[in-house]
Amino acid sequence: MVQNIIDVRNLSKSFDISSKKPGFKGTIKHFFRRQTKSLKVIKDITFEIKEGEIVGFLGANGAGKTTILKMLCGLIYPSEGSILVSGYLPFRRKEKFLKNITLIMGQKQQLIWDLPPIESFYLNASIYDLDKFEAKKRIKKLSEMLEIDEELFIPVRKLSLGQRMKSELLAALIHEPNILFLDEPTLGLDINAQRNLRKFLQRYNRETNATICLTSHYMKDITSLCKRVICVHEGAISYDGKLDQLLKKLSPVKEILIVCRSEEDAIKLENSGFTVKNKIKNEITIKIENNSITSSLKTILNNFDIEDLFINEPPIDEVIGKVLIKKNYDI
Amino acid sequence: MNFRKYLKVYKKFLHTSLASELEYKTNILVDLITAILSLVGSIFLLSIFFQNDGYIGGWKFEQALIIQAIYTILNGITNTWFNPNLTEIVKHIREGTLDFVLLKPIDSQFFISLKKINPSGFLEIMLGFLLLFFCIRINQINLNISFMTLSSITISCSICILYSLWFFISTTTIWFVKTWNAIEVLRSFLYIGRFPLNSFSFSLRIFFSVFIPIAFITTIPSEVFLGLSVLWKILLEVVVAAVFLITSRKFWLFAIKFYSSASS
Numbered sequence: 001m002v003q004n005i006i007d008v009r010n011l012s013k014s015f016d017i018s019s020k021k022p023g024f025k026g027t028i029k030h031f032f033r034r035q036t037k038s039l040k041v042i043k044d045i046t047f048e049i050k051e052g053e054i055v056g057f058l059g060a061n062g063a064g065k066t067t068i069l070k071m072l073c074g075l076i077y078p079s080e081g082s083i084l085v086s087g088y089l090p091f092r093r094k095e096k097f098l099k100n101i102t103l104i105m106g107q108k109q110q111l112i113w114d115l116p117p118i119e120s121f122y123l124n125a126s127i128y129d130l131d132k133f134e135a136k137k138r139i140k141k142l143s144e145m146l147e148i149d150e151e152l153f154i155p156v157r158k159l160s161l162g163q164r165m166k167s168e169l170l171a172a173l174i175h176e177p178n179i180l181f182l183d184e185p186t187l188g189l190d191i192n193a194q195r196n197l198r199k200f201l202q203r204y205n206r207e208t209n210a211t212i213c214l215t216s217h218y219m220k221d222i223t224s225l226c227k228r229v230i231c232v233h234e235g236a237i238s239y240d241g242k243l244d245q246l247l248k249k250l251s252p253v254k255e256i257l258i259v260c261r262s263e264e265d266a267i268k269l270e271n272s273g274f275t276v277k278n279k280i281k282n283e284i285t286i287k288i289e290n291n292s293i294t295s296s297l298k299t300i301l302n303n304f305d306i307e308d309l310f311i312n313e314p315p316i317d318e319v320i321g322k323v324l325i326k327k328n329y330d331i
Numbered sequence: 332m333n334f335r336k337y338l339k340v341y342k343k344f345l346h347t348s349l350a351s352e353l354e355y356k357t358n359i360l361v362d363l364i365t366a367i368l369s370l371v372g373s374i375f376l377l378s379i380f381f382q383n384d385g386y387i388g389g390w391k392f393e394q395a396l397i398i399q400a401i402y403t404i405l406n407g408i409t410n411t412w413f414n415p416n417l418t419e420i421v422k423h424i425r426e427g428t429l430d431f432v433l434l435k436p437i438d439s440q441f442f443i444s445l446k447k448i449n450p451s452g453f454l455e456i457m458l459g460f461l462l463l464f465f466c467i468r469i470n471q472i473n474l475n476i477s478f479m480t481l482s483s484i485t486i487s488c489s490i491c492i493l494y495s496l497w498f499f500i501s502t503t504t505i506w507f508v509k510t511w512n513a514i515e516v517l518r519s520f521l522y523i524g525r526f527p528l529n530s531f532s533f534s535l536r537i538f539f540s541v542f543i544p545i546a547f548i549t550t551i552p553s554e555v556f557l558g559l560s561v562l563w564k565i566l567l568e569v570v571v572a573a574v575f576l577i578t579s580r581k582f583w584l585f586a587i588k589f590y591s592s593a594s595s
Contacts, residue, residue, distance in 0.1 A: 103431075108427060123344075
């Protein structure tokens, strides 16, 4: 049986936030008498993650995804509740725990700006107590997986964003952690760089059975990497389960564009009982429920003279967008 | 604590920060020239103060030069280690990159206090030592074992006090986010360390001994060089240095509990 590697129970986090009224008067008042209020940004959340799982955290900006990740890796102290990661209390930041995890943030970097990435790798290797031979072996293996070679010897400031992100990944994985916390790792990358990064993460997960917790605003990252998603809405979990189940629930119908041989066939199809979205000459778009798609297509192909047909999935961004603004999803 | 590992990491710190600085040759050259001009300017200023009757607070110009030499060494250490590292804390906290430091299996205070090095500060340290050796000659100081031990102890304590003060202010960034001004105020107070403590009024002497112990940093080591030191003062400096070091450590461990990281 696969063990739970992350166990979160009734976790809450509050921050003291100060607010300021606009204008000069507001500024002066803010300077002398700052008004702060306690804001509960994470509200009583509970979940478990199994070893080797890739879990996507979804939510709108400010929903609390990054705060959850930072509590899981021990950067932020929880206000209430308990967290166990790999058997450790993360906020104690024990050496053994820190050697087990890594945090990668798309918008922040740890590489030394003026030096080639290789220098940062060896620095990290010494921090993780790796000898030179072992470090060299791991750098070689990871650079092959990430498909970087010459870039290792070029100053970071001269690398492209994609090359820099690959180097950041290598620096963060040199100690071979088995839990990866990734906060928007593909932020700002072009399509090819995003795809390469996803390919790498899939391979890393497959080869090392590492657990990956990921936040991303790019739906492609979530759909290609995560079988399970945890949706966060205003600090609370609105959905925790399989991604495909969520998608089925949120988009129960598919749109099918059918090109008939003649306009007469299109008219016949229009009057045959299917839900028609629109019809232009011999092209007709109908809506079919996911669970009857095979039987409906069989009927159409057997009874009408069809030239071509296209099945259109609703855009995933639109579907997921619905989750981000709703409080609860029961599947 | 695994000392071999820390030594290995420190060697890497030295290597990477020297390599980073050497990327900008002109900057190093400008820093070196600034260090020389700053020392010449300070000695010139000191000589002006001593022009009238040759004494300030009971100290002759040749004796006061020892304070200047110790100040130059300490300022060099500040510029080599404290300034590049501890001002970096402010940046780490504002930008949230302290996350990477806290998640490394290494003491975070060690990491943020020693990661960077400014090689041009070395010249200031060397100039300070040259001036100190010159002062030893002109003041005819006898270099015996007890003198060497006491001077090493007092200078080490001065470094500890200076570091703790610097680190303490930088740590408050966790709450106040911007503390550049406080660091500049501390820097200004350090300039006062170039003059003998006796040259100030009684109230200022109390202030610079009790509240901001600048007096301990330069005057007590200088008194050792001139054979004017008394044991209780040296012991007091050791106690003050220990208290400052321990407090700065405890304060850091306390402060990082309040670190909320920058939002993404």
